[in-house]
Amino acid sequence: MLEQERQALASGGLIDADVHPFMSSLEEMVPYTDRTLRKRLRIGEFKNSSFGENTFTSDSFKLPFQRYDNIGPLHGLRTDAVPPSGKIPGADKEFMVKDLLDRYDTKFAVLNAGGGVMAAYHDVDLSIEFNRAYNDYLYEEWVNYDPRFKMTMMATPLDPQATVREIERIGRRPGVVGINLQNINIPLGKRHFYPIYEIAEEYGLPIILHPDAETSGEYAPAQAVGPASTYMEWHTSLGLVAQRQIISLVCDGVFERFPKLKVAFIEYGFSWLPSLLWRIDKNWKALREEVPWMKRLPSEYILQNIRIGTQPSEEPFYPGDLNEIIRMSKAEDILIYCSDYPHWDGDPVDQVFRSFSPELKEKVFSKNGRELFGL
């Protein structure tokens, strides 16, 4: 890291809001599952087994298929993050600690489940059971491994009541710093989600949105105009999902009902912010009669209650213009650095945002993240 960053971060340390742990195989979840779930996932004693004395080869349960496949050799994982153990990138804790936390002097890294989450899976009961076991796995295997690891807990957005019970079960554990909700085809402003928002606000846990269900879930939100043709088209469109969800949250009055709730959009980029803020304010001035519960400019709710992960940072024709984008959207207090390790589209802390002032770096790399996650 450059000396400049070191100084900027001297007070609070680097907070990385998006790091992905991967499992080499579902077998890693065996200690956190009961027999029934092992049977459903065909792991542990049910791996390669069938009835009677006959043994058949049967693959374990397949995590939801990601329809948009990255064309890289490791499907979007960095080839420079392959650990010496030969595991897939992100699956070797010991290596990740060295390759990411030690190398960049990361104070806290927030782990968000990577690679085919079960949030928007069609079998909601299985999704609930899986997420419960996965949360225990992530906590025991990762958060307890290194105090710098924190985690967002997986939620099941299709069943808010079950999600509330899961938050009650583990939401107060130290190290659980957010709720990884995942997008489904119900806009986030709808009252379907209010039980989750209520307990999230009570527990002081931010809601995190991170792309995955957009490609892996059957309940994925349509991408504005219909399915993308390629991974490139899909990935470029992700910013639209975040904008649509922010508009829904604000217009349906979620932040009037839950004024302390924070919702963070991680991995949707941020350069679209000025357009969103200006357009929603302009429309409110004309159309506020439809949403009379909005008592302030919509942009004020966004800047107060929404947080945005910086990655994948857009690269303007003139790099310094990112500063202008942030100034134009008054966003210096809502942007939070994310490396997205070990994904192909990550932002290394020592290379990205080199045109930022030390004050802005301090906010983006440290202060804003510490405040959001209570670190």
Place this chain on the structure above:
Amino acid sequence: MSDQWDRHEVCADGELLPGMRKVVTIRRQEIVVLNVEGRLYALQNRCPHMGVPLAHGAVCGTMVPSDPGTHVYGCHNAIIKCPLHGWEYSLESGHNVFASEKVRIRTYEVVVEDHTIYLLTPKKIG
């Protein structure tokens, strides 16, 4: 009264019946005088947003600030809505409903004397 105000004749009161509007030009400024259910209002005719004449705006009520998920109708016929982008102004005070401190149109006193409608503007000093 005449010490402080200039009086400008608008028209005979029978010429501005309920529901009617009349635009007058005073010191090169257009002012619209409206009869809303027998009550007279006068306001600057130019919307400060993009300059459209408010004389073409609907007089209406609106949804007053309320709790999320509820609508409460109020300000019945106390608001004029700009015909272009729909900003809402109080006929009485000229305040914009969405940001009353920041945007305001000028409003004027209207009086009726001897069956004639007069509009009052502050007397120019000096």
